[in-house]
Amino acid sequence: MTETTLAAHVVASPPNVTRDPPPAVLLPPVTPLAHEMVRDALMESRQRWRSLVKMATDLAFETDAKGRFVFVIPDTALDWPAGALIGQPSELLLTDDGSGEMFNPFRPIVAMLRRRTWLRCFDGRMVMMTISATPLFDSGGALLGARGIGIDMTDYEAQTSQLAGRLRRGEVLDHILAKVGQETVADRMMDAALWALIHALGAEGAAVIGAITEDSAIEVLHECGRGAAAILVAAARMMTDSRLEVDRTINLDGRFVLAAACQTRFGAKAGLAIWRNADARPWDNDDTTLAGSAVRIIRMILEYEAVQREMALQARTDPLTGLLNRRAFLEDVQRHIVRLDRASQVGTLLFIDMDGFKGINDRFGHAAGDQVLVHLANMLRKLVRPSDLIARLGGDEFALWLSGADHLTAAERADQLCRTVPVEIDALLSDRAGSAEATEPDRAGAACGVSIGIATRGIGSLESIDDLTRRADMAMYAVKRSGRNHWRVSRLDAD
Numbered sequence: 001m002t003e004t005t006l007a008a009h010v011v012a013s014p015p016n017v018t019r020d021p022p023p024a025v026l027l028p029p030v031t032p033l034a035h036e037m038v039r040d041a042l043m044e045s046r047q048r049w050r051s052l053v054k055m056a057t058d059l060a061f062e063t064d065a066k067g068r069f070v071f072v073i074p075d076t077a078l079d080w081p082a083g084a085l086i087g088q089p090s091e092l093l094l095t096d097d098g099s100g101e102m103f104n105p106f107r108p109i110v111a112m113l114r115r116r117t118w119l120r121c122f123d124g125r126m127v128m129m130t131i132s133a134t135p136l137f138d139s140g141g142a143l144l145g146a147r148g149i150g151i152d153m154t155d156y157e158a159q160t161s162q163l164a165g166r167l168r169r170g171e172v173l174d175h176i177l178a179k180v181g182q183e184t185v186a187d188r189m190m191d192a193a194l195w196a197l198i199h200a201l202g203a204e205g206a207a208v209i210g211a212i213t214e215d216s217a218i219e220v221l222h223e224c225g226r227g228a229a230a231i232l233v234a235a236a237r238m239m240t241d242s243r244l245e246v247d248r249t250i251n252l253d254g255r256f257v258l259a260a261a262c263q264t265r266f267g268a269k270a271g272l273a274i275w276r277n278a279d280a281r282p283w284d285n286d287d288t289t290l291a292g293s294a295v296r297i298i299r300m301i302l303e304y305e306a307v308q309r310e311m312a313l314q315a316r317t318d319p320l321t322g323l324l325n326r327r328a329f330l331e332d333v334q335r336h337i338v339r340l341d342r343a344s345q346v347g348t349l350l351f352i353d354m355d356g357f358k359g360i361n362d363r364f365g366h367a368a369g370d371q372v373l374v375h376l377a378n379m380l381r382k383l384v385r386p387s388d389l390i391a392r393l394g395g396d397e398f399a400l401w402l403s404g405a406d407h408l409t410a411a412e413r414a415d416q417l418c419r420t421v422p423v424e425i426d427a428l429l430s431d432r433a434g435s436a437e438a439t440e441p442d443r444a445g446a447a448c449g450v451s452i453g454i455a456t457r458g459i460g461s462l463e464s465i466d467d468l469t470r471r472a473d474m475a476m477y478a479v480k481r482s483g484r485n486h487w488r489v490s491r492l493d494a495d
Contacts (some may be wrong), residue, residue: 059129059150062136063090065143067107080122093119095126105131108146116153127154172200172290176297186305187222193301194224197274197294201287204255204277208298209236210270221302227255227275235259235273246292254278258288260295264303272298318392320370321377329391333401334465336389337457340403347403348410348456351472352380352417354396355449355484364429372448375428376421383413399472407456407489414452414487422449422485449485451476456489463492 059078062071067090075082078093085092090106095118105117111134118126133148179192194206205225209218209232218236220228231251238247238259246260255278261271272295276283316328324332333349340347354376361369373396380390380398389401402410425448453476455468475490482488 057149058152060148061106061150062145062147063106064145067091067104067145069106070145078119078121078127084122095120105133105148105150106146108133108135108148110135119150127152129153172196173293173297175200176294180297180301186301186308189304190222190298190301191224193294193297194222197291198225201274201290202276202280203274204280206272206274207232207235208270208272208302209239221270227277228273231255231257231273231275235271235275239271239273246288246295248283248288250282251275256280256282258283258291260291262295262299262302264299264306266303266306270299270302271295321374321392323377323380323398324389324391326391326393329389329393329399329401330465330469332389336401336403337465340457341460344459345404346406346456346458347401348405348407348454349468349472350400350402350410350414351393351453351455351469351476352398352400353451353476353480354421355451355480356447357396360429360448368429372425372428375424376450379417379421379424383416407454410454410456411487411489414454417450417452418485418487422447451479451484452487453477453479454487454489458492461492 060071060073061069061077064070069085069088069090072085077085090104091102093106094102094104103115103117105112105115113132114130115132116128116130119129120126129150130153131148131150133146135146136144138144176193176196179196180189183189183192190208194208197203198206203225205223205227207220207224207228208222210221218232220232230253234249234251234257236259238249238257239261242259242261246258248256248258251257256276258274259271261269263269272291274291316324318325333347336347354372357369357372360372373392376398377390377392380400384390384400384402387403389399389403391399393399400410400413402413429448453472453474455472455475457463457468471490471492475488479486479488
């Protein structure tokens with residue numbers, strides 16, 4: 001097609017010529033049926049909106065320019081009776097935070113999201129809500145009111161607080177266990193635990209109290225920090241009288257006291273006391289829970305301490321008689337000698353060996369022999385003072401150490417033993433004469449006595465413990481060679 005042909009098909013519009021408007025679209029007339037359909041659709045849409053709001057939020061509201069509620073869903077929001085909030089000022093739901101000013105989330109100036117606010121329910125209890133709201137303005141910019149929603153976060157806050165508390169307690173207990181785990185001796189383990197607890201709780205001091213009974217004296221087993229003397233009576237009373245696992249009180253001097261009783265597996269009753277000074281904050285529930293958890297660690301350490309004491313006791317004592325064994329006896333004698341030298345006093349050693357003991361085992365059995373050894377140990381206990389030392393050296397050999405006593409005093413004790421031991425042992429064996437434990441038909445008693453060697457360490461003597469025991473031992477064997485059931489004093493100048 002040529003340019004001439006194309007131009008023939010183009011119609012230029014004359015200038016200043018207005019085209020006719022398109023024809024109007026004719027709508028069908030609004031009938032009553034159509035009006036009802038529109039109304040139903042709007043109501044259905046509004047109902048859907050209300051249902052969605054109810055499912056997504058715990059509160060939806062609208063307020064007027066003065067902050068009064070003009071719309072609230074659900075109708076019984078915050079347990080208020082249906083419709084009771086309509087027309088009421090929004091301040092009715094607010095509470096003073098202690099600052100004297102109340103933030104009102106129902107009258108926002110600008111849009112806000114998830115603002116946490118405590119609101120008052122109809123029954124007076126408080127719930128924590130996060131409020132999202134926006135102000136409403138007219139075309140001229142004047143404030144008409146506000147519209148918003150709220151979500152109840154009370155349970156979430158409680159769970160979060162509990163979780164935070166558990167995490168804190170876990171961290172504190174892990175810290176205490178880590179400190180305790182660095183020690184091996186029970187005393188230092190307890191000190192580490194108490195100091196860690198004091199620092200974690202911001203306390204003034206802590207103590208472990210033992211022998212907690214109504215009529216016994218208060219015994220402090222461990223103590224860290226200051227102020228224990230002032231709170232012991234109150235703490236012990238709480239541990240004795242309270243039925244709570246952990247109890248708290250305010251002492252007469254204003255100190256805040258926490259007390260928790262515990263019972264070890266070995267039957268010993270003890271307790272943990274922690275205190276803050278009067279200027280500190282009072283104990284709260286989280287502090288109480290932490291103390292209840294910490295007291296289990298305290299109980300563990302007390303039980304470990306009891307095991308250590310028992311092991312130490314067994315390492316130092318004879319299992320049959322309960323007397324000191326040879327090693328413990330010689331160690332204690334050496335300590336006594338140091339004190340006696342400092343005080344310029346004498347000390348005397350007695351070696352005691354039973355006569356005829358093998359015949360008792362042979363004729364009456366080893367059970368009877370053990371009974372004789374235990375009886376002799378009890379006789380020795382009655383013979384000396386509590387400050388003196390008694391030991392079973394092994395077999396039927398015993399030893400006494402008399403602090404501050406010379407050979408004359410020791411000879412009196414030895415003479416008493418030589419006279420009473422045969423009589424009491426014979427009576428003991430006679431009582432067993434008809435028992436089935438004897439090994440021979442005739443249950444006649446066996447002659448049994450003691451041979452005793454005595455060695456005194458004089459004032460200013462440089463004699464060693466080994467030389468002293470050698471002299472006492474030689475004196476005892478000299479008695480055995482000369483007839484038995486007697487005693488002999490070893491004189492240093494004669495040996």
